[in-house]
Amino acid sequence: MSNAAFPRLLARFFRHAGPATASVSTLILGWEAYVQLSGISPTALPSPSRIIGQGFVQREALARHSLATLQATTFGFASSLAAAFFFSILIDFCRPLRRALFPVFIITQTLPLVAIAPLIVLWFGFGLTPKIVLVALVTFFPMLVALAQGYEATDRNIAALLASMGASRWRIFLMARLPSALPYFFAGLRISITYAVVGAIFAEYAGAARGLGIYILNAKNNFRPDLVLAAVFVSATLTLLLFGATVLLQRAAMPWARLKEIRP
Amino acid sequence: MSQARLELQHLSKSFGPTDVLADISLSVQPGEFVSILGPSGAGKSTILQLLTGASTPDAGQMLHDGQPLSPTQHRFAFMPQGDALMPWRRIIDNTTLGLEVQGLRREAARARVAPLFAEFGLAGFEDHYPAQLSGGMRQRAALLRTVVQQRPMLLLDEPFGALDALTRAQMQRWLAGMWTRHRWTVLLITHDVREAVLLSDRIYVLSARPARVAQEFQVPIDHPRQGAGSPGLAAIEAEILQTLLNPED
Numbered sequence: 125m126s127n128a129a130f131p132r133l134l135a136r137f138f139r140h141a142g143p144a145t146a147s148v149s150t151l152i153l154g155w156e157a158y159v160q161l162s163g164i165s166p167t168a169l170p171s172p173s174r175i176i177g178q179g180f181v182q183r184e185a186l187a188r189h190s191l192a193t194l195q196a197t198t199f200g201f202a203s204s205l206a207a208a209f210f211f212s213i214l215i216d217f218c219r220p221l222r223r224a225l226f227p228v229f230i231i232t233q234t235l236p237l238v239a240i241a242p243l244i245v246l247w248f249g250f251g252l253t254p255k256i257v258l259v260a261l262v263t264f265f266p267m268l269v270a271l272a273q274g275y276e277a278t279d280r281n282i283a284a285l286l287a288s289m290g291a292s293r294w295r296i297f298l299m300a301r302l303p304s305a306l307p308y309f310f311a312g313l314r315i316s317i318t319y320a321v322v323g324a325i326f327a328e329y330a331g332a333a334r335g336l337g338i339y340i341l342n343a344k345n346n347f348r349p350d351l352v353l354a355a356v357f358v359s360a361t362l363t364l365l366l367f368g369a370t371v372l373l374q375r376a377a378m379p380w381a382r383l384k385e386i387r388p
Numbered sequence: 389m390s391q392a393r394l395e396l397q398h399l400s401k402s403f404g405p406t407d408v409l410a411d412i413s414l415s416v417q418p419g420e421f422v423s424i425l426g427p428s429g430a431g432k433s434t435i436l437q438l439l440t441g442a443s444t445p446d447a448g449q450m451l452h453d454g455q456p457l458s459p460t461q462h463r464f465a466f467m468p469q470g471d472a473l474m475p476w477r478r479i480i481d482n483t484t485l486g487l488e489v490q491g492l493r494r495e496a497a498r499a500r501v502a503p504l505f506a507e508f509g510l511a512g513f514e515d516h517y518p519a520q521l522s523g524g525m526r527q528r529a530a531l532l533r534t535v536v537q538q539r540p541m542l543l544l545d546e547p548f549g550a551l552d553a554l555t556r557a558q559m560q561r562w563l564a565g566m567w568t569r570h571r572w573t574v575l576l577i578t579h580d581v582r583e584a585v586l587l588s589d590r591i592y593v594l595s596a597r598p599a600r601v602a603q604e605f606q607v608p609i610d611h612p613r614q615g616a617g618s619p620g621l622a623a624i625e626a627e628i629l630q631t632l633l634n635p636e637d
């Protein structure tokens with residue numbers, strides 16, 4: 125890297141990340157100032173410095189529980205993706221099946237999590253299974269819709285071209301419809317991954333041996349809002365990291381999407 | 389007369405209550421460049437759908453080298469509207485598409501198309517993505533993808549419709565030059581009179597929907613042609629425009 129490139133890179137970083145950094149720091153500083161000046165009890169509203177301090181003291185427990193949540197999120201999301209791919213292909217090839225299954229999928233989205241989470245724990249126990257089921261339940265539909273819509277977005281000329289070449293329906297799906305769905309898939313992925321962490325925490329909250337959800341529940345029951353918020357901070361960080369991973373994944377998987385015409 | 393490469397006899401086609409094709413009869417000889425010219429919505433694309441097997445005619449016959457055309461045989465190399473390049477495939481992998489569908493392995497298909505890149509003005513752009521190329525280059529890549537399939541006949545559906553006027557004129561001259569060298573059998577669908585006159589040996593002008601062949605024009609001028617400015621072409625162009633703008637009632 126040349127000497128001139130580094131300041132430019134730095135300037136670009138501040139132009140992109142600067143506003144967000146400023147707004148978040150202002151919020152935290154204002155919060156800290158309010159707690160210090162008003163003398164409000166830390167059991168009602170702990171200051172950010174107290175949250176960070178107590179969170180640091182509890183770092184081993186937080187890490188252990190985060191790992192459990194991350195595990196539930198990953199497994200749940202992976203099963204959800206597999207199911208979404210399977211069903212999206214099924215309904216893409218069979219229109220009547222689409223009309224039969226879509227209402228069922230929509231109904232799964234109307235179930236209030238507060239009611240369904242304890243039931244799922246009741247049916248599947250305190251292990252990993254109920255978390256996987258709940259995460260999958262929350263993220264399946266957005267992924268399915270994204271994929272189904274993505275297949276439909278295939279350029280008709282490309283499909284006609286492949287058909288004229290003698291490509292089978294499955295071949296056209298693999299060569300044209302599936303790659304056409306990639307931008308939609310990643311848009312769905314970015315939305316679902318944020319639901320996924322929340323879904324896992326919700327499932328743990330309804331009953332679990334380990335996980336951020338049960339950690340939050342215990343902290344609340346012990347009147348430790350500082351630890352509740354420390355766990356919230358960890359889960360937010362987890363979500364942001366997963367979100368960032370999907371963005372990087374998209375860049376790697378779709379190198380052509382950011383290309384422009386070369387003008388000699 | 390020798391046997392026609394393609395012969396359409398009294399084709400008709402309706403979509404529901406809409407009669408799109410009323411009575412289409414035309415023929416294309418081997419090595420001949422024939423255009424179908426017609427107003428928008430006249431059913432030009434429907435003729436292509438029938439030829440590529442995307443739909444079937446209500447009546448009439450389609451003969452290829454004297455044999456009835458069946459939808460399972462793929463006699464035509466089809467170039468759809470726009471360029472229909474896959475944005476996620478590099479140019480070389482776009483041009484091998486037809487060969488891959490025919491069952492050729494990717495490496496073998498690449499070896500087959502690679503020597504043609506220079507002639508199509510695409511040398512050095514093999515590993516680029518379509519988004520990186522200009523409109524004209526994309527069209528040349530699309531044509532390369534079409535001819536490399538080595539089908540007995542090319543079907544071109546308004547290949548230059550999406551280009552700006554200057555690029556279109558350049559591409560038409562380029563295609564005229566390429567055709568003079570290769571003498572492919574071509575059926576071109578277009579609504580650009582000048583394009584049809586510059587490129588074709590014969591032109592079928594369609595009526596408004598439901599389409600029938602309104603008139604057939606010969607363009608008895610040797611290839612390579614001097615371009616749209618030449619008096620012979622201009623006279624034919626004027627005559628065709630007259631037919632299109634003042635349909636007999």
